[in-house]
Amino acid sequence: ADAGVELLVLSLEGALAAIEVDGTTMRAGGGASNAVCLHRAREAGLGGLEFACAIPGTAGGGTRMNAGAYGSDWSDILVRALVVTAGGATWRSREELELSYRHSSVRPGEVVAVVEYALHPRPAAEIRAEVAELIARRKASQPTTKRTFGSVWKNPEGPLGAGAMLERCGLKGFRIGGAVVSPMHANFVENVADATTADCLAVMGESRRRAREAFGVELEHEVVLLGEIAVPETAPAV
DSSP states (O other): OTTOOOOOOOOOOGGGGOEEEETTEEEEETTOBHHHHHHHHHHTTEESOGGGGGOOSBHHHHHHHTOEETTEEGGGTEEEEEEEETTEEEEEETTTTTOBTTBOSOOTTOEEEEEEEEOEEOOHHHHHHHHHHHHHHHHHHSOTTSOOOSOOBOOOSSSSOHHHHHHHTTOTTOEETTEEEOSSOTTOEEEOSSOOHHHHHHHHHHHHHHHHHHHSOOOOBOSOOOSSOOOOOOOOOO
């Protein structure tokens, strides 16, 4: 939010970002980066995390969102997670986490402290080759060198993803203030000139309105909004 947020922000470091490998099981602190987890898995000759090369973030964040890319997500590898609440810490199984498309049972105020992954043996060379291919695909289709906050909208049910819908609505390059719908991929908003939160929300509001009018679909934002903010309803363009 442009005015800031009155929230406690935790940085999970030290033991809460540590990574251990035992056989085909990896235990990662909630603050462990996906890139480091993937690197450790490759060193140990363990596959399963390759898709995470396209997901900036952490083990805890990936669990919270059931993050995914290229046909895989956290539910494919997660065994359980240690979730800390005001009442204490408890292990939640994959089933108890209720993982579905970009969703888990982890609620605001709860912290994913540790994650356990079930991986499988795979030659490091194969892992390296697949990761290189996925990174190349991502660079060719997404604005990886621009300032964005990742995918904006969840993909609705049906053959068209959110990005394809917005592209068909002619939104690539649409700009309000310093925020612009990426000319490369319409499901990203780029900060091109000191964009404010209000700029980004306005772009999101117009994007959702046009998708609703063109396809009868109410897009749901994937990005998590913090503070007293919301995507506005914008008036039709004249």
